[in-house]
Amino acid sequence: MRSAPARRGSPAPPTGADIPAGELFSPRVRQDFPALATAAEVYLDSAATTQKPRAVVETVREYHASATANAARGTYPWATALTQRIAGVRAHTARFVGAGDPRDIVFTSGATAALNAVALSWGLTALRDGDQILYSPRDHAANVHPWYLLRDTLARFGRRIELVPYRVTPSGHADTADIAAKLGPRTRLLTVTHLHHVFGSLTTLAGLRDRLPERVLLCYDCSQSGGHVPVDVTALGADFAVFAAHKMFAAPGVGVLYCHPRVHTDLRPFLPGGATDAHLGPEGFDNGRMPGLLEGGTPNIPGILSLGAALEVLESYGMAAIARHNAILTSRLLAGLRGIPGVDFLPGPAYGGEDRGHGIVSFTLDGISAADLGFVLAEYGFLVRTGTHCVPGGAGEAESVRVSTHIYTGLDDIDRFTDRVRALAEEFV
Known part of the structure; x- marks a missing residue:
């Protein structure tokens, strides 16, 4: 068997279910990111690239x-x-x-x-x-x-x-x-x-x-x-x-x-x-x-x-704190999307009703393609990724909307996003 070196403990990232909302970063953190300081849009594509701090x-x-x-x-x-x-x-x-x-x-x-x-x-x-x-x-x-x-x-x-x-x-x-x-x-x-x-x-x-x-x-x-x-x-x-x-x-x-x-x-x-x-x-x-x-x-x-x-x-924010922030947002996002008729999750934390997650959730909505849904969401100021997300040939994956968060994402962003998806579901489903 392989003789691996002694391993330092690496705590598992926490889940939103066991963290009080008071441990979220303040919305004021957005002021540290010039592109977000005055932007009206809600950036929900941090898995593609993160915003850059000053x-x-x-x-x-x-x-x-x-x-x-x-x-x-x-x-x-x-x-x-x-x-x-x-x-x-x-x-x-x-x-x-x-x-x-x-x-x-x-x-x-x-x-x-x-x-x-x-x-x-x-x-x-x-x-x-x-x-x-x-x-x-x-x-x-x-x-x-x-x-x-x-x-x-x-x-x-x-x-x-x-x-x-x-x-x-x-x-x-x-x-x-x-x-x-x-x-x-x-x-x-x-x-x-x-x-x-x-x-x-x-x-x-x-x-x-x-x-x-x-x-x-x-x-x-x-x-x-x-x-x-x-x-x-x-x-x-x-x-x-x-x-x-x-x-x-x-x-x-x-x-x-x-x-x-x-x-x-x-x-x-x-x-x-x-x-x-x-x-x-x-x-x-x-x-x-x-x-x-x-x-x-x-x-x-x-x-x-x-x-x-x-x-x-x-490191000034703290990696454990960043992970907690994303975990809280993921739980809030899953809870909001799960109750919307026509929403279906790709494999991942939401599949089977789990609340565990790390800032990335992908889903589809009945009655509208992922590309069209992404376009409509952008018209309302929500910037998300759509498609098969660079999976080779799709590998059988459905095209989906991917939401991804970071410390400049807040609970208000998530709540307004899920409210908008719910309103669109009433129109398309």
Whole structure:
């Protein structure tokens, strides 16, 4: 069995049912987000991207307006100061996600790039003919398409790997019983979404991960959980974990790839270029040091700096408090929608009458398509996501309306939203 490191306790995010409403953030918090300070609309699409706090906006502006330079290139003060600041953000990110060492943190152009980095830097060379990857076809395309591309690329060179799909439970969690049944002697990677982008269900693989053989690596897509609930990659037993900075209050164009030390020696440069920490000799590349091994080229410096500012903002509010806030709103949203005729929930916390949730709820309404409902809701000032939400080919999912919250969402927003859906249901159902 795998010899996982000692795991720090990571408390389960609370549910709205056991938290007094007084623990919600004040509506005044919206003043910290310039786009919301004077907006009449209600933003309910934080699972797509979060609004940006003033500190993040100012950090990006300051980089472009003062002492702009490249990092890790020059020895003059502007450049060395940026190099030190990025090192500080890397160390801060490691602490924030529970990594043991800043060298475990790689900056990429996004969570999609981070998942592709796993496929290219690890999968291309580590996988052998007949090896298997377990995945969910109902996850975000970014956690499905890279494995299909990897399979097809390897097949062109005579290596055939198998992609083994596993089921999702009616409550939206990865089905650990199905995963356990499909684990085989050639399973090399199990990839799972930590907080599902459509279902809003949190999967930790509790009860299964400590029984996985040493050869099976765990990859977590934390794009939705990062910045929304406490995340500890050590407690999760992750070998790889990816985060999307733009869903954590930071600017777009930055992702985080966590790599456990045990996989470092198995990684190869996937984007070699300037600053790649690898050695080019007569036999080709020799593995260099992390994280520079996977960070070729000029990084998104203002984006990385914005992540540092975003982490400070998140910690000033407190991740446990943020999770409680979203849990309260989810319970209120579910209670309001459940009593509306014609509303049907996709798999997730609401399915089967549960009140447990983490800020994401997807539903349909009889008599009107999700796209049309989203358009009408926008006319009333409620900004929601509609469609199949980047699930590859829909994977059999119905198009739905997705509501997602954050600290700048209030109970008044939720109540007015459910009142509007109720009024529309009376018209269409």
